[in-house]
Amino acid sequence: MTPRRAPAERQRDPERTKAKILEAAKAEFGAKGYAAARVSDIADRAGVNKQLISYYFGGKEGLYNELTASGYRNNSAITDPATPLAEVLRQFVFVGPSDRDAARLFVWENLEDSDVGFDAQREFMQRQVEYMRARQAAGDFPDDLDPGFLLLALISTASAPFAFARVARAATGLDPTSPEFTEAYAEQMTRLVKQLAK
Template sequence: MIAGGSAPSTRERNPERSRERILDAALKEFAAHGYAGARVEAIATRAGLNKQLISHHFGGKRGLYESVMQERRLKGGGELQGATAQVPETLAMFFDRARTDPEWVRVLLWEALEEPEPDAHLPALGERRSRYADRVAWIEAEQGAGRLPADLDPTLLLLTLLGAALYPVLLPDVCEVMTGSRPDDEAFAARYREHLARVAGHLADPAAG
């Protein structure tokens, strides 16, 4: 039973809407409990639908998880899409996307903590590699334009910059211990955005151009 006392529906007047409801509910469940702890019944209850529809649309829990990782993480900014601005603006954008998308952050942390199933693979691994390859190409373009040091490995530099942008969000307790503020505090967020922009400005290669 769900809130209000009505049973989850097995009827689908709008299959696409049902699929979207399941994905929204699954993101919340996976963020709260990780893949191993999430329950299909709980996802169905959150969606207000019968759990049979999860098998119908996604083939089961694993297929649903992979769809969440591919679709919902991207919808909310997960995987940090859209690195089209110059470095200072983009680092601030990465920080803001992470701090305003706590469910994605929790899913990301669960992915790092959980042991993968023996027959499991990272969801849409090829697509994720392609997206990160695009970001490495963006770093290379910024290096070519003189806005990042040209003598640094672009892939490792991307990891470094993402780490700088995301660390306070991934470890908010450490952030609070060190600064007295949490990343969801607006005053801290403004201060950290300015800091990221200044760090990126100091990385500009003065010899270029």
């Protein structure tokens, strides 16, 4: 006879369940984008009933908003105003390979260009522009460069191995998902940004 589980063991762990849903959502949205991702597929990946997504997040849009907002919160720590621009770009180059689902999600959300999740992205980017202004004042790049446009160029640069994986492989002969590529690419991007300060 199998012993009965204690009531505490049968109780749901809401934080663990939410974390599983967010991880599954990151993989699903990263693979398909917001528009094509389905709540039932996210629930299947997480191993939960799809009604829990509505219960915890208010549905697909609420889940997406929470997922993207948490991603931007995590990345905000990289841009301390005292950290030189070259070092920040280097760190961002390593963000994608460390979390490929998040990197793909970032590319998808910009390809789809919808309003879903845009508030979190706008707030994050405004903070990044302020960081760029601080680094411009510190001499990391010339006064005649616009911080917002330079930020756009550098984010595109850091995202290139995921957004243009075939181009990266063709141009360098390296697998853009390999540690060798990431290290070499980060080094080259650091050198490029340091040239701006000369």
